Amino acid sequence: MARIAFLCPPFAAHLASFRALGEVLRERGHEPFFLLNAGATGATGDIPIHHVPARPGDPAIGRVLAAAEKPGGLVATLRTIADSAALTDQYCEGGRERLAALGADAVVGDQMEPAGFLLAKALGLPFIGLACAVPIDPAPGVPLPFLDWPFEPSAEGKHRRTATIASALSRRQNQVIAGWAERFRIGPHGSLQDCLGPVQIAQIVPEFDLPRPRPLPFVPVGPLRRAEELADRPLPFARPDKPLVFATMGTLLGGDLKLWRALARACREAGTALVLAHGGRLSDTEAASLDVHHAADFLPYRSVMKGAALVITHGGSNTVLDALACGVPLLVRPVGFDQPGNLARVRHHGLGEELASLRRPGALAAQIKRLVADDPMHDRCGKVASALANAGGTAQAATIVESVLCP
Known part of the structure; x- marks a missing residue:
């Protein structure tokens, strides 16, 4: 039995993936717990x-979350990087004592919170990195996650220049990492990529990722989901007699x-x-005004998607x-963070498209109709579904964690 600390950004999607892993580890007799920034809460x-x-x-966690929820593309991403530097600094200032006391x-x-690696190294504890989002591990021809660029193995110069720009934009975060690495006397570390660690888990699989040299720097396990999220659940609406399109834009x-x-429309x-x-x-009145088959605040995603055409x-x-x-094609309208990187991968594998302009309603309707009827695309999505199902999921991730605890 081991007490396993989870350190992650205070965003709901990241907390959900860690929670799924924690529940399996707890079933196996371990004691997982979250160590979060001051004021952070969530569904754990x-x-x-x-x-x-x-x-x-x-920075107050409420302000950080509110800022991150405002669409703003690269600007929002950079704002979040600045906030993240302050939160990493807070983690390192008080985390060593807290982890020891716990x-x-x-x-x-x-992966997006380098304090986990820094604190583990400072305390001499085993460390496992987890890529909840698009992995930030560098690879030839693979753009940074916040870009929707295609895979271009011949564009070495362009990618190098972009990495240089990203390093400049992340200067404050890099300074925090380097400063604490020096204070902890753990050797030179000056970027997120320096804090990934030798053992990494990723939700992505090669069948969806852009091409990377082998061996991969992480173990691809597929989505980390709780058992109840994967179970078939009754839907709060009747199945339509038309192809079902499911839309969610998060918060x-x-x-x-x-x-x-x-x-x-x-x-x-x-x-x-x-x-x-x-x-x-949306308010109930606003949702009712949309004239759709069904609108709700939250729905059981997997259960809805299993019957969706798009x-x-x-x-x-x-x-x-x-x-x-669930083997379903995608229409993607990214607004920031790693969403453009996911769009790049959707395009690369022919699993969907970028959402057509809202200013061209006819083109948007034609796009939806075409993708719903695109059998080869559905077949390609089905192959990715098989790869994700065979990757091992949360159980495999828990086994990797245990292998580090008891090598």
């Missing part, structure tokens, strides 16, 4: 949450009435039935992987 179930102390001048035997850290665009109205013109989840961002999404990793796990 029965897995305990502990916090590092707050400090004067630290009796941590190992650390599982999100990023859940309240965008203009978007929902455009999708509702396009789906009607395409002869499909639209079901949408708005994340609690998924429309902002491109968050969890939604994209869930759709592909």
